Amino acid sequence: MDPQAAKYIGAGLACFALIGAGIGIGNIFGNYLSGALRNPSAAPGQFTNLLIGFALAEATGLFGLLVALIILFG
């Protein structure tokens, strides 16, 4: 195989990490919303925790994106 082609395939494969980030972020916001609809008065107090969970879930996917960027431009 052409090394250049293998590089692009590798970068594409590394982006699969973002699937997990998508599932994780969807889970967090979905669960927050269902919790907030059950008990709206408690929802604002948990907003910071929501954003922290979002950030932690997102970071794992971004590591994959970083690997893809390093393969492409590194």
Added chain:
Amino acid sequence: MAAEAGGGHGPMSQFEIKRYVPLDLFGQDASFTNASLYMVLAVLLITAFFAAAMRNRALVPGRLQSVAEMSYEFIANMVRENVGDEGMKYFPFIFSLFVFVLVLNMLGMIPGTFTVTSHIIVTFALAALVFLVVTAIGFARHGLGYLKLFVPDGVPIWLMPLIVPIELISYLIRPISLSVRLFANMMAGHTMLKVFAGFAVSLPVFAKIAPVLFTTAFTGLEFVVAFLQAFIFTVLTCIYLNDAVNMHH
């Protein structure tokens, strides 16, 4: 890495570092670049804003003064909630960090400007500073007892060889995850905007409206991301600081 990909008007050319004043410091390249320029600009803007806002200190705040007071209250509440009253000693550090990252992110949103936070070396330097400061505070307050952070309570002794390395790694990876989060968010967002703006140029006339609308909507989202990432960077700093100050695990 952007310099190789850029050159012309590719989506990565916006991250190119340009040397304005070449400077060689003991064999190290310490040139004054566009990144340095925007950091200096950000510090000047922040200083000018807070100096202007606090010039006529009134009991009933005016517009500028209430913005300054709101940002103070916002970060002060965050520190009190996450670290407790003990943490208010470190408030100036947290506040400077938040305002600096926020202003750099927002300056990058102006078309044609340079986004300093889209370079990993800048965010890594900030995250490494946070990591070193937090670790120093931890050891200064608890001495060698700070190492108990890596030995959680209530874990059976035979699990320790597994748990302690995991805790240690998750502690040491903090500066990396903190910096990569900010850098990748800013860089991915700006690259995506540029790619869709490129579609608006290359598509036939009747189809140009779609990428233009998308880019407009996405710019709004990018403003949210710019604020959110500055906020998250600060909240995580507060949480790390909480570990060092209170050692609740």
